[in-house]
Amino acid sequence: MAGGYTGKILRVNLTDGKFKIETLPEEWIKPYIGGDGFGAKLLFEELPAGIDPLGEQNKLIIATGPITGTMWPMSGRTVLISKAPLTGIWGESHVGGFLGAELKYAGYDLLVIEGKSEEPVYIDIHNSDLQLRDAKNKWGLTTDKVTTAIKKDKRDPDVQVAAIGPAGERKVRYASVMINHARAAGRTGMGAVLGSKNVKAIAIRGHGAVEVHDLEGFMKFAKEGHMRVRTNPIAQGMSKVGTWGLVAVKQEIGEFPTYNHQTGVFDGWEKLSGDYIRPRHTIGDRACFGCSLGCKKVNYIKDGPFAGTLEEGPEYEGLMAFGSLLGIDDFATTLKANQICNRYGMDIISAGSTIAFAIEAFVKGAITEKDTGGLKLEWGNREQLIKLLEMIGEREGFGELLAEGSKRAADSLGRGTDKFAMHVKGMEVSGQDGRTHRSIALGHATGARGADHLRSLVVVDQLGYEDVATKRWGADKLPEIIDPYTEKYKANAVFESENAYCIRDTLIVCWYTVSWPPIFWMDDFAKILPLTTGENYFSKVENLTEIAERQVTLKRLFNAREGITKKDDSLPDRFTKDPMPEGPGKGQVVDLEPMLRDYYTLRGWDLETGLPTENTLKRLSLEWTKAHS
Amino acid sequence: MSDIIDHEVVYLPSQLIVDFSKCTGCRICELACSAKHEGKFQPSLARLKIIRYDDLGLDIPNVCGPCETAPCVDICPVFAMRRDPITKMTYLDEDMCILCKSCVGACVNGVILLDTVKMRIIKCDHCGGDPECAKVCPTGAITYGPDTSLATVDRHGKILGYLKEIERTDKVHGTGAE
Numbered sequence: 001m002a003g004g005y006t007g008k009i010l011r012v013n014l015t016d017g018k019f020k021i022e023t024l025p026e027e028w029i030k031p032y033i034g035g036d037g038f039g040a041k042l043l044f045e046e047l048p049a050g051i052d053p054l055g056e057q058n059k060l061i062i063a064t065g066p067i068t069g070t071m072w073p074m075s076g077r078t079v080l081i082s083k084a085p086l087t088g089i090w091g092e093s094h095v096g097g098f099l100g101a102e103l104k105y106a107g108y109d110l111l112v113i114e115g116k117s118e119e120p121v122y123i124d125i126h127n128s129d130l131q132l133r134d135a136k137n138k139w140g141l142t143t144d145k146v147t148t149a150i151k152k153d154k155r156d157p158d159v160q161v162a163a164i165g166p167a168g169e170r171k172v173r174y175a176s177v178m179i180n181h182a183r184a185a186g187r188t189g190m191g192a193v194l195g196s197k198n199v200k201a202i203a204i205r206g207h208g209a210v211e212v213h214d215l216e217g218f219m220k221f222a223k224e225g226h227m228r229v230r231t232n233p234i235a236q237g238m239s240k241v242g243t244w245g246l247v248a249v250k251q252e253i254g255e256f257p258t259y260n261h262q263t264g265v266f267d268g269w270e271k272l273s274g275d276y277i278r279p280r281h282t283i284g285d286r287a288c289f290g291c292s293l294g295c296k297k298v299n300y301i302k303d304g305p306f307a308g309t310l311e312e313g314p315e316y317e318g319l320m321a322f323g324s325l326l327g328i329d330d331f332a333t334t335l336k337a338n339q340i341c342n343r344y345g346m347d348i349i350s351a352g353s354t355i356a357f358a359i360e361a362f363v364k365g366a367i368t369e370k371d372t373g374g375l376k377l378e379w380g381n382r383e384q385l386i387k388l389l390e391m392i393g394e395r396e397g398f399g400e401l402l403a404e405g406s407k408r409a410a411d412s413l414g415r416g417t418d419k420f421a422m423h424v425k426g427m428e429v430s431g432q433d434g435r436t437h438r439s440i441a442l443g444h445a446t447g448a449r450g451a452d453h454l455r456s457l458v459v460v461d462q463l464g465y466e467d468v469a470t471k472r473w474g475a476d477k478l479p480e481i482i483d484p485y486t487e488k489y490k491a492n493a494v495f496e497s498e499n500a501y502c503i504r505d506t507l508i509v510c511w512y513t514v515s516w517p518p519i520f521w522m523d524d525f526a527k528i529l530p531l532t533t534g535e536n537y538f539s540k541v542e543n544l545t546e547i548a549e550r551q552v553t554l555k556r557l558f559n560a561r562e563g564i565t566k567k568d569d570s571l572p573d574r575f576t577k578d579p580m581p582e583g584p585g586k587g588q589v590v591d592l593e594p595m596l597r598d599y600y601t602l603r604g605w606d607l608e609t610g611l612p613t614e615n616t617l618k619r620l621s622l623e624w625t626k627a628h629s
Numbered sequence: 630m631s632d633i634i635d636h637e638v639v640y641l642p643s644q645l646i647v648d649f650s651k652c653t654g655c656r657i658c659e660l661a662c663s664a665k666h667e668g669k670f671q672p673s674l675a676r677l678k679i680i681r682y683d684d685l686g687l688d689i690p691n692v693c694g695p696c697e698t699a700p701c702v703d704i705c706p707v708f709a710m711r712r713d714p715i716t717k718m719t720y721l722d723e724d725m726c727i728l729c730k731s732c733v734g735a736c737v738n739g740v741i742l743l744d745t746v747k748m749r750i751i752k753c754d755h756c757g758g759d760p761e762c763a764k765v766c767p768t769g770a771i772t773y774g775p776d777t778s779l780a781t782v783d784r785h786g787k788i789l790g791y792l793k794e795i796e797r798t799d800k801v802h803g804t805g806a807e
Contacts, residue, residue, distance in 0.1 A: 070670050071660040071765075098656075105673065148684060157680065181683040209663070209671035219664055223765065226657070230767050239768075284686050285768075287653035290660060292767030294653035298686030312686055 002029055003213030004066030004532040010108040012123055012132070014197055015056065015115030019130040024109050030537055031621065033506035033529070033547060034065030036092065038110060039081035040554045043090075045628055049561040053085040053189075054171055054196040056116040062103065062162075062202070063110050066532050067507040069101035069210040069289075071222045073229050073520075074510030076101050076289025078179075084188035085196075086173045086350065086405050087426035089559045090448045093176075093190050096288035096296075096510065097183035099204060102160040106206030117198040122150065125204045135200040140166060142343035143178040150203050162202040165345030168195035170395045172403040174350035174428075178342055182296070182312035183288070186347035188427060188449050213534030221528060225520065226292045234517035235293050239285065241274025242295040243316035248273045249463065250316075253484070254583030255436040257429075258324040259379060260356035261422050261574055264433050265583040268329020272319045277331050286312065293512060299335055305382070306336040314338035314348065317453075320431035321352025326359065327379035337385055344393030350405060353428035355388050357406040358398075360420040367413060373397040422572050424451035425564065434575045436585030437462045439490040442595040445569045446494070448555040455505075456498035459516040461490075468518045472496065487591055491598030500525075502548035550620040552603065553612045557625050566610030569596060641717050643775050644695035645760060652770035654681045654688030658762035665761045676753035677740055677762055677771075690771055691738040692762070693753035694719070701732035701741060701752075710752075721752045 001007035001024070009022040024038075032041050039061045051057040061081040068075055078100030084091025103111060106127050113123070120135040133153075138146050146163040161180055168175035168191030175191030176184045185191075194200075212218045229235050237245055247269055250256040254264040270276055281301065287294035301309040314322065314334050322328060322337040341348050361367045362377035369376065375398060377384065391399025401409050406421035406428055422429040427450025434441025443456035460469050461482045469482045473492060481489040497515070503525050504514045513519040522541045529538035537543055556564075571592060579587045600607050604616030617623050659675035667674050677692045699719045701710045709725035710732055712718070721732075728748060732741045742751040753760075755773070763773040 071657065071664060105671070144684065157682075180681075182686075207671075207673040209667070209669040209674075211669040215664060215668055219661075226765065226767065284650075285653050286686060286688065287655035289655065290657055291653075291655045292657060294655060294768065296653075310686070 001026065002066070002533040002535050003211060004070065005029070005034070006104055006107050006109050006208070006210070008108050009110045009112060010125070010130070011112045011114060012130070013115045014113065014117040014121070014132070014199065017117075017132050021108075029533070029535065031547060031550060033503070033538070034109065035063050035068075035079050035508040036081070036502065036505040037547070037551050039063045039079060039092065040551055040558065042110070042112065043081055043083070044554060044558050044625060047083060049629065051083065053083040053088060053091070054192060056197075058083050058193060058196070060113040060190065060193050060197070061110060062099070062113075063508075064100040064104050065506050065508040067509055067528065069104040070212060070532065071219065071290055072507075072509065072528055072532075073222070073225045074288070074291045074293070074513060075507075076291065077508040077510055078103070078185075079505065079508060080177060080185045080190045082190060082193045084427075084449060085171065085175075085192040086187075086189040087450050089425060089450075089562045089564055090555050091188035091190065092449060093185035093187050094454065094505065094508065094511075095177070095179055095183050095185035096291075097160070097179040098289045099160045099162055099179045099183075100508065101210075101289045102204045102206050104206065104210050105208045106204055107208050111202070113194075113197065113199065116196070120198050120200050122201040122203060123199060124154075125202070125206075126154075127206055127208065138200050139169065142166065143345050144181050144343055146201050147178075147181055150201055154203065154205070156205060159203050159205045162204075163345070164191040164194050164200060165343055165393070167344040167346045167393045167403075168192055169200075170393075170403070171195050172346055172392060172395065173405045173408065174347040174354075176341070176345050176347050178345050182342060184342065184347070187349065187452075189347070191345045212532045214531045218528070218531045221531060225524070225528075228519050229292045229513055232513075232517055232519055235513065235519065238512065238517070239294045241278050242297050244272070244274030244277055244297075244319065246316040247319060248275070250431075252584075253436055253462070254580065254585045255433045255462070256324050257320055257431050257433055259327055260325060260353075260360045260420065261429065261433060261572075262360075263581050263583070264436050264585060266324035266327075266329070268327075269324065271329045272323045272331060272334070281331060281335070288510070291510065295512060299331075301332045301335060304332050306332045309336050309339055311335055311339040311342065313342070317431050318348045318352075321349050322385060325352050325356045325431075326385060328382055328385065329380075330382060333382040333385065337389055340386065340389045340393065344389070346389070346393060349430050350428040351389060351392060353422055354392075354402050354406045354409065355385065357409065357417075357420045357422065358388075358402060361413070361417045364420070366415050366417045366420070371398070371401075371413065419573055422451075422574065424571060425449075425568050427451050429572065432457065433580075434571060434590040435580045435588040436583070437484045438487055438590065438595070439484075439493050441571060441575060441590040441592060442490055442494045442599060443498075445571050445592055445596065446599060448552070448559060454511055454515075455501055456494045457515060458490075458493045458497045460518065461493055465518060472521070485585065485588055487595045490595050491602055494595075494599060495602040498552060499545050499548035502551045503544050506547070506551070546620065549603070550622060553605075553616060553620055554622060554625070556603075556605070556612060557622065557629075560611050561629055566596070566600075566608065569610055641695050641697060643716065643755075643758065643773060645692040645755065645763065646695070646772050646774070646776055647690045647692055648770050648772075649687075649689045651768045652679065652688040652690050653768055654679055655767065657765050657767065658690065658771060661761045661765040665756065674742065674744060674751060676751060691740050692771060693738065693740050693755070696737075700735040700737060704731045704735040706731065716755075716758065718755055719752075720754055721750055723749065726750055
């Protein structure tokens with residue numbers, strides 16, 4: 001087996017309670033590398049089209065890559081892959097922490113969870129000691145309590161626990177899986193998949209090793225990589241305020257989603273900015289595995305209605321989803337809301353966005369107190385936000401409807417409420433706005449799992465890194481490519497970024513230092529991959545680009561099998577019809593069609609249907625997919 | 630604690646100094662340590678250990694020393710664990726070791742390990758005066774060099790704090806002996 005891999009796939013079948021260890025097919029390595037790539041290949045082959053994501057047939061994959069568990073910067077990422085309960089299409093959720101590294105030390109590259117258990121169980125992996133343990137006494141507990149209880153059961157503080165909370169048990173469509181208290185695999189509802197299989201948690205502990213092909217060369221380059229992170233001024237700022245630093249930037253460029261994306265500037269932004277929060281509330285800096293940046297912040301609230309709240313997070317997206325999006329200018333509220341989401345196990349972006357949908361529909365008179373069960377919804381109401389989140393986690397009253405996500409809620413309410421539901425393919429829009437940042441409009445529309453800010457978000461144009469843009473795309477595409485208000489060349493930027501991020505997601509390394517700040521890119525991956533695996537095929541950027549293209553197209557084929565076509569690559573009307581009302585981008589709207597056509601051309605997808613053409617399948621050696629459609 | 634007699638109090642020329650308020654718990658030190666000494670990435674064989682308290686948001690690095698009285702040296706029945714007369718670093722003479730594992734239990738920082746595969750005691754040697762962990766630590770939570778005796782005094786306070794913490798968690802969770 002090539003270096004970096006453990007060479008084993010662990011399968012657990014919950015229906016008959018049996019574990020099975022398989023050899024990782026060596027022929028997967030060259031075309032798919034690992035992580036997302038292995039997951040896409042396995043899920044496409046093994047899931048029949050049209051199955052219920054919450055049914056017994058669905059599978060959940062926890063995947064790692066060759067870099068996971070080594071000393072390359074930010075190598076602690078893991079990905080959870082399944083058919084998504086929120087969208088019914090391709091679902092994946094990347095998460096930091098230590099779970100992936102621990103899985104590899106236990107001796108497995110992938111964990112595949114199949115079938116459905118009769119009784120609540122937790123999966124206990126301790127090197128080669130594999131057990132399904134009874135979790136009846138843990139059912140109903142919040143994620144923090146489950147994690148503590150399992151660590152106590154195992155008498156080992158180093159056990160990595162991935163747990164679901166009450167929201168996952170009740171199959172809230174955007175339920176998350178929480179890794180050791182505060183790392184969330186949030187999006188697309190992986191927690192609901194585990195809940196539907198009666199799996200309360202996964203506990204992993206490993207004492208083994210990850211060996212790389214050329215240790216000396218690897219260590220030299222990894223140490224250089226760490227120094228590049230440590231000396232980068234943006235990374236240094238990030239280790240102080242994490243992603244909160246984005247709030248001031250977003251406000252300045254008019255892309256801070258406010259009042260359910262109605263506008264891009266928020267009057268109360270200062271109280272949500274990093275410079276305001278850190279000296280008042282932050283009590284500690286933390287990092288995930290192998291990270292020299294350390295963007296996670298532990299925060300404590302001393303006084304006010306939420307006094308005594310101690311929690312990691314929220315990130316920028318949390319400040320957006322529970323702050324500006326709902327008109328709340330108070331950090332303590334966002335921290336408390338974040339804590340409730342962590343404990344119940346719910347995705348922050350989807351929860352905040354679904355609540356914003358309900359508030360706007362209520363304020364504009366589309367729904368009334370009859371629908372909400374007597375609640376008078378309004379912008380900026382802090383206590384109401386906490387109450388609504390608890391109702392969603394418990395699926396109680398109006399929370400029952402909101403637990404289905406904004407798309408399903410709008411469908412069942414009717415009365416024109418769909419225009420307030422900010423989603424693409426069923427997944428709620430993250431904290432960006434295509435009107436003042438054109439490339440993300442294309443990214444949101446074409447993302448494999450819906451309105452996604454992690455698979456193709458181009459930061460270079462948004463923040464105007466002229467030098468980086470010249471290096472990546474050539475001087476001839478400037479200045480248009482870094483102009484956030486024009487559609488021109490945006491498909492090129494998205495195409496190339498998505499390719500690089502695909503490789504990032506197969507290694508697997510963190511979003512930060514690849515996507516933002518721009519420290520590592522394809523040429524660095526082309527250096528570290530051969531050092532790790534010993535496979536020289538990875539040393540050419542064009543080969544990596546082909547692997548990335550294969551992956552994007554494979555996910556597209558997975559979605560196509562579920563009925564996704566060009567008509568689904570759309571945006572809510574708010575972004576394409578309502579001009580931005582204020583701020584630097586005043587009057588801007590998105591013209592999606594030209595960008596879509598450019599993008600399809602680059603990807604080799606049909607311009608009318610948006611599906612990969614026959615030539616593309618041949619070029620990317622994806623003809624095997626036809627046997628599974 | 631008063632009946633413990635200090636056999637030997639030594640001045641330590643250089644020591645690994647830990648500032649846990651700076652530690653982010655990234656465990657790069659464990660990775661670099663295992664890569665240097667074992668040739669692979671295997672934190673379970675690292676010569677130091679980060680204890681992460683995820684519920685409290687706290688990370689505490691445990692390294693070898695500074696010990697002005699060294700329990701591992703005191704307890705070794707065959708004098709395989711000794712102190713270098715010049716660097717004052719405690720080290721293991723593997724040829725003399727009888728694998729009784731007394732030092733594993735005696736180490737107040739819990740960083741002496743038994744490798745159950747190769748059957749040997751694993752013990753930090755400060756990389757011969759140039760420790761890898763201090764070099765790779767991104768936040769300066771682990772540093773190496775001569776310092777005032779305050780670091781040693783501080784460590785005594787840390788151990789007392791630990792004992793209190795163990796007492797507290799035992800009260801809350803039980804010791805398992807019930």
